[in-house]
Amino acid sequence: MSQPAKRRAKWFRRYQLSLVIVDLLAATAAVVASFAFRFGSVDDSAGGRFYLVLTALAPVAWVAAVSTNRGYEARFVGVGATEFQRIFQAFLQLTAVVAFTSFVTKADLARGFVLLALPLALLFTIIGRYGARKWLHRQRGSGRALSSVLVVGDASAIEDFTSMVRRDRYAGMRVVGACVPGELAIDEVTITTLNAIDVPILGDVDCIRAAVSISQADTVAVVSSGVLGPEKLRSISWQLEGTSTDLVVSPGLTEVAGPRLHIRPVAGLPLLHVEEPQFTGFRRVLKGAFDRSVAALALLLLSPLFLVLAVAVQVSSPGPALFRQVRVGRAGGTFLMLKFRSMYTDAEARLAGLRGHSHHGDGLLFKMRDDPRVTPVGRFLRKYSLDELPQLVNVVRGTMSLVGPRPPLPLEVARYEDHVHRRLLVKPGLTGLWQVSGRSDLSWEESVRLDLRYVENWSLAEDLLILWKTARAVIAGSGAY
Template sequence: MTEQLKSRPPEVGTSTGGRDWRAKYARRLAISDLVALIWVVFGVQIAWFGFDTQNLSIRGEIHSLAVSYTAVSILIIASWMLLLGIYGTRGYRVLGTGPDEYKLIANASIRLFGLLAIAAFLLHIDVARGYILIAFPLGAAVLVFSRWIWRQWLRGQRQNGSYSSRVILLGSQESVVRIARELAREPYAGYLVVGACVPVDASLGHLPGSQIPVFHDGLEGVHIALKATAADTVVVTSKQELPPDRMRELSWSLEPGQQHLIVVPSLTDISGPRLHTRPVAGLPLIHVETPRYEGSKQFAKRTFDVIGSGALLILTFPLMLVLAIMVRLTSAGPVFYLQERIGMKGEPFHMLKFRSMRVNADAELSALLEAQGTDDRPLFKVQNDPRLTRVGGFLRKYSLDEFPQLLNVFRGEMSLVGPRPQREGEVALYDSSAHRRLFVKPGMSGPWQVSGRSNLSWEDSIRLDLYYVENWSLAGDLVILWRTARAVAAPNGDAF
């Protein structure tokens, strides 16, 4: 069991904000949304019309009707709040993690704008276009920003075990340990494991290597666990021990609206957009789309890389010129360092970096890896590397030595985002799963660089890289780039 499970022991009876945390948090979001919309809509009205009373005209066949823009603003705010509720933007399933919360806000705002445009056309309403065209995008942006602020607060609360679903895991011991480890890895997702029901002797007390209490796996054991730990969610981690009739009995026995049932499918590391559920003959069939690495997706990624790397080369040129001078003046040797790496489909290329080590540093690598006992692992990182130059440590700390790789991206050898390119010796240690990293171009940054950087184990690093390869999206690349910028601005360890 990982250190994460050991460091956050769930205690029976510990308060997590009560079972009404969902309603409490939703009420706070509703108040925040209302304040944001009042501020935006009335602010735009005052900015556009001033403090003078203004009316819009609804033209009929015989006469027209004048309506105050204040009434229109109130109607827009009320309709906006209604659609935010209808679209489930404050539902606990979308809060705290993932992009769904923001997507629902955007969808609700777009629908409201469309309905208003249709109503204006059909009823011949002469509405000020500038007032509408400013209020809607600004309102949506402020709503998203407000939710982002709330999300930071919620993540902090969940790190301490509050505002989270208290979870009982039900399944085989192996699957329970695996799911507990994954949920502990991301506490901000809002699932706090407080107990486990496994088909072993409950006298064992706790899951191996953790402080998670163990209960019997029968229906009675589940309800004992729910009561003893004040849990509100049962997560079924494997179905071998739970046939359909027992699953149905379990779902019937839970308290409606207060206790929840979640089933973990056997599928792992597959993103939501690739999964589609379709009920057929009473069976919840899950369709999984096969990942594709060609066509429009490849074109979109390459276009993004060319535009992004070209813009960044122009913007960072003065900084790179300064860094080149620093490297040249502080140590003997060339400014740039070329190293052969393995790219997409196993094709080698020369990756460009600012030199951060003394000349002939590669000749010392094997001895250093052997000395620290990591020469048999595919992640060739030397701790407290003695080969770094005076300015090299600074370049590594803030990942400034990576900037010349923008040229590799522009030339098409790399991508802005992707699995980090590795040496031939590291690739030679790949197993069949790790070789899937080579299905896409290597990147300047990638998922494991923003999820722990060099502090992750090889197993965790390859898991994150494979998830990226299987579930690539342009929106995901933008998120990784944003998190990369934050990681570079506040470094917490070794460089990429």
């Protein structure tokens, strides 16, 4: 094993062990709490001893279930919602096993103990995993716990890959060099392009092993396999044999997540099967039910806050408490979106005179840090996104979701490029990837990219993760004006 691979393996083994400990502690806390709630104290009867043994073994069974569902594999931990999906799958699997075993053996398990222990184990594990992930992100943000990547391909593909990796500082990759097809290694445009992004050319694709040794890379990423051809790609894999260096190949698809990608071998050729994004079906029904239930509960719990904010808006400036605006929803249909009014009533009339001060030069979005049309109370509402709360009514009505793309104006949609219309395949959201990735600080292009990523790869696990991140972003009051 090469030295970089050893270093990478060492830090990941430590992180992997920490996840096992987190899961064991979470499951232990869950079963102990459930035991105390259900039985109160330990007795010396056979039944009491049985539940003590069960309490001792349950954390091990939980870790085994997580491991069976590949919850400790490097490719699933640290980024995205897939890690939490694996934990949820382990919860479902263990629940099914306990139910089946209890039925077959006719064991008289206390339902209160089981029904409390498993959901608590799931909850505590997710909280613990989230804490571990934040620690890993801090490590990666300071340049540690990274994979050193040697990129193989043409200059434009290497440039795109490098910019994406550097933009996502939590991805866990650091580009340390590049190899390009033979004739491109001395091409002036290639050299200029890679010099501009500070990526050294370490040779052509016939000297990958030497380039790995020079760059101390632990991963080789092939980002333009079509340029290389299958023979060269196979040669690269042979060169890396015995080095413990990972080989990853980009399929050329951007913003398409792993759950939609599957390898289908045909006549010895591995074909990448890309599943269609799901816009209908049971998962959509489940998402709609979840959205409306949570929104209705939130409206009930927040009704006193609504009253206080409505009074504050009306007292601060003349006009109604609520602002209604036509927005475009799913499939291009329009609806009236509700917000607490954060601007003076003549805001629309004053917009034309402020166009030149927008922080988005393309004109599709108008965002201004010190917008004079915003009232003092409105500035506070916007900082903490309190002006968005009435959109919970839109969610209950079914015109919006809790999580989805940003709800656009009809004028924006009229100027969309063809691919941007994919934002309208799903309901717009009260929050979304755009909300947890910079809010008003995002450029138009970045906002579109994030919305399309959500549309292509949405899942309930991702929705829950975005809702959690939204709460943190709102409390911090970052990126909104």
